[in-house]
Amino acid sequence: AQKITQTQPGMFVQEKEAVTLDCTYDTSDPSYGLFWYKQPSSGEMIFLIYQGSYDQQNATEGRYSLNFQKARKSANLVISASQLGDSAMYFCAMRSPGYALNFGKGTSLLVTP
Amino acid sequence: GAVVSQHPSWVICKSGTSVKIECRSLDFQATTMFWYRQFPKKSLMLMATSNEGSKATYEQGVEKDKFLINHASLTLSTLTVTSAHPEDSSFYICSARDSEGTGYNYGYTFGSGTRLTVV
Numbered sequence: 138a139q140k141i142t143q144t145q146p147g148m149f150v151q152e153k154e155a156v157t158l159d160c161t162y163d164t165s166d167p168s169y170g171l172f173w174y175k176q177p178s179s180g181e182m183i184f185l186i187y188q189g190s191y192d193q194q195n196a197t198e199g200r201y202s203l204n205f206q207k208a209r210k211s212a213n214l215v216i217s218a219s220q221l222g223d224s225a226m227y228f229c230a231m232r233s234p235g236y237a238l239n240f241g242k243g244t245s246l247l248v249t250p
Numbered sequence: 251g252a253v254v255s256q257h258p259s260w261v262i263c264k265s266g267t268s269v270k271i272e273c274r275s276l277d278f279q280a281t282t283m284f285w286y287r288q289f290p291k292k293s294l295m296l297m298a299t300s301n302e303g304s305k306a307t308y309e310q311g312v313e314k315d316k317f318l319i320n321h322a323s324l325t326l327s328t329l330t331v332t333s334a335h336p337e338d339s340s341f342y343i344c345s346a347r348d349s350e351g352t353g354y355n356y357g358y359t360f361g362s363g364t365r366l367t368v369v
Binding site (some may be wrong): 170172179180184236237 | 282284288291292293294296299307341343345347355356358360362363365
């Protein structure tokens with residue numbers, strides 16, 4: 138069975154600083170996909186970044202990068218140059234064999250001026 | 251990019267009535283639809299998976315007679331909460347996947363969610 142763990146219920150970061158949101162996972166499947174989503178208070182799920190288990194390089198999308206350490210089964214999200222609009226819930230997710238996404242408990246990020 | 255239109259955005263209903271939530275894929279064929287439930291400040295919990303033309307597969311603990319899911323076409327899936335009670339109040343969100351799973355956003359497109367309040 139798959140498991141996604143996010144151990145940081147809440148994080149604070151000052152504007153323009155970088156922040157790392159932790160995610161560890163457990164799966165017996167050799168092929169898997171990892172996702173990060175942002176959920177603002179409006180509730181919509183905003184796709185941020187994807188990492189495939191066979192991808193050789195860490196994924197990057199603008200200010201978002203994924204620190205993928207396969208041996209440690211971790212897929213931490215790094216947000217560089219934080220902005221006030223980055224304040225939201227952030228979820229790490231893994232694609233299941235049935236293709237549904239299984240989500241971690243989430244991390245609430247607050248960016249302060 | 252791909253869009254899934256979810257309606258209504260919010261609904262208030264009386265206890266004992268039924269509420270239907272629609273998710274419609276506007277520019278792609280949603281072969282599979284996933285329905286999630288989310289309590290305030292909690293994670294998304296998968297309720298069921300539906301494939302077009304087939305019966306939905308429900309997760310353990312989800313009452314299939316209470317949460318009726320229909321996926322009659324490749325562009326429309328509905329979730330009906332029957333005989334709603336206050337404990338059914340929650341945020342419901344759908345996620346559509348195309349057949350290849352390689353489309354926009356790596357194959358997953360979320361609706362905007364429905365906040366259901368049962369009074």
